[in-house]
Amino acid sequence: MKAVRIHAFGGPEVLQLEEVARPVPAADEILIQVYASGVNPVDWVVREGGNDALRAYLTLPMILGWDAAGVVTEVGSAVTGFQIGDAVYGEPNFPGDGSYAEYCAAKASQFAHKPQSLGFTEAAGVPLAGLTAWTALFEHGHLQPGQRILIQGASGGVGSLAVQFAKAKGAYVIGTASADNLDYLKQLGADEVLDYRSQPWEELVRDVDVVLEASPVRDNVARVKAVTVLKQGGIFVSVNTDFPFDEAVHAALARQQATGVLSANQPRQEWLQEIAQLIDAGQVKVFVSKVYPLEQVANAHRESQTWHVRGKLVLAIRQNDEPA
Numbered sequence: 170m171k172a173v174r175i176h177a178f179g180g181p182e183v184l185q186l187e188e189v190a191r192p193v194p195a196a197d198e199i200l201i202q203v204y205a206s207g208v209n210p211v212d213w214v215v216r217e218g219g220n221d222a223l224r225a226y227l228t229l230p231m232i233l234g235w236d237a238a239g240v241v242t243e244v245g246s247a248v249t250g251f252q253i254g255d256a257v258y259g260e261p262n263f264p265g266d267g268s269y270a271e272y273c274a275a276k277a278s279q280f281a282h283k284p285q286s287l288g289f290t291e292a293a294g295v296p297l298a299g300l301t302a303w304t305a306l307f308e309h310g311h312l313q314p315g316q317r318i319l320i321q322g323a324s325g326g327v328g329s330l331a332v333q334f335a336k337a338k339g340a341y342v343i344g345t346a347s348a349d350n351l352d353y354l355k356q357l358g359a360d361e362v363l364d365y366r367s368q369p370w371e372e373l374v375r376d377v378d379v380v381l382e383a384s385p386v387r388d389n390v391a392r393v394k395a396v397t398v399l400k401q402g403g404i405f406v407s408v409n410t411d412f413p414f415d416e417a418v419h420a421a422l423a424r425q426q427a428t429g430v431l432s433a434n435q436p437r438q439e440w441l442q443e444i445a446q447l448i449d450a451g452q453v454k455v456f457v458s459k460v461y462p463l464e465q466v467a468n469a470h471r472e473s474q475t476w477h478v479r480g481k482l483v484l485a486i487r488q489n490d491e492p493a
């Protein structure tokens with residue numbers, strides 16, 4: 170099968186399209202014919218050698234990509250709930266061999282049936298970003314109907330879905346993005362939008378129950394400002410798990426009697442099922458800003474590395490994008 174592998178860590182030039190053996194699923198795995206793969210910032214972080222949290226888990230050569238939509242072609246002996254021919258989506262094997270490939274074997278528990286209303290391309294943009302948003306909002310942020318949330322980086326892959334999940338839950342959503350993306354945030358349903366470059370959001374926002382740091386900014390001074398917009402007893406959730414809170418952030422959290430959490434996404438099937446229901450109910454839309462053929466994966470990485478992708482980037486692997 171065709172796959173994009175790396176044999177060394179480095180720039181986009183280490184991405185190699187190769188012929189490799191098709192994986193064989195273990196008893197608890199399914200084999201997926203991958204139709205499309207999402208592209209996420211962690212793909213190029215791993216390509217460059219990872220961060221302190223990841224480095225020890227990376228082995229070469231490696232197939233990158235942890236966001237797949239496709240069709241089940243084999244089912245492991247212990248798997249229930251999937252059949253050959255099912256259209257599925259999920260977050261396979263992070264940080265092992267992933268979805269930049271024609272086939273991917275992964276634990277069935279990391280997949281769910283794909284939203285019926287989406288084609289494979291859009292569906293491939295959902296799992297990793299969606300599970301990141303879901304874990305942060307609900308597992309750690311404990312977001313409740315009627316609560317107020319500030320979402321930083323609201324126009325990105327994680328942020329776009331977080332805004333919509335929070336609205337679907339019945340929260341009041343304040344989102345930050347750059348000026349060109351403010352209308353986009355309103356289309357996603359944000360109640361208030363702020364330009365993080367030209368507006369002093371830390372003075373304009375008050376009394377939020379939850380702050381979700383879904384921007385790529387790794388800056389503890391900015392985090393202190395974000396904590397101060399919380400209500401007493403609020404929750405600050407950051408998805409930037411590679412960047413710990415410093416003393417100043419801990420002190421700010423203590424002043425607000427607030428909780429601070431670094432949230433790593435959890436690839437749970439039941440959450441993928443809930444997300445698919447929201448999508449099929451029309452409550453969540455998926456915005457794919459660009460689709461690259463697998464051969465142009467290096468350009469997809471270059472674009473992701475700008476940190477200004479609206480919604481998602483996706484790699485097309487098999488040409489068939491009819492909703493299944």
Ligand SMILES: NC(=O)c1ccc[n+]([C@@H]2O[C@H](COP(=O)([O-])OP(=O)(O)OC[C@H]3O[C@@H](n4cnc5c(N)ncnc54)[C@H](OP(=O)(O)O)[C@@H]3O)[C@@H](O)[C@H]2O)c1
Nearest residue numbers: 301322324325326327346347350384385408432433434477
């Ligand atoms: N913990 C986990 O499991 C996990 C999983 C996935 C991602 N992440 C992390 O989550 C973050 C977002 O990932 P993503 O996939 O959503 O990235 P993305 O799709 O590249 O989106 C990045 C967004 O950040 C915004 N942004 C860029 N510079 C900014 C700045 N200086 N201040 C505020 N916002 C800024 C951009 O908005 P504008 O273009 O409007 O400026 C863009 O929409 C990254 O740091 C990533 O490492 C963590």
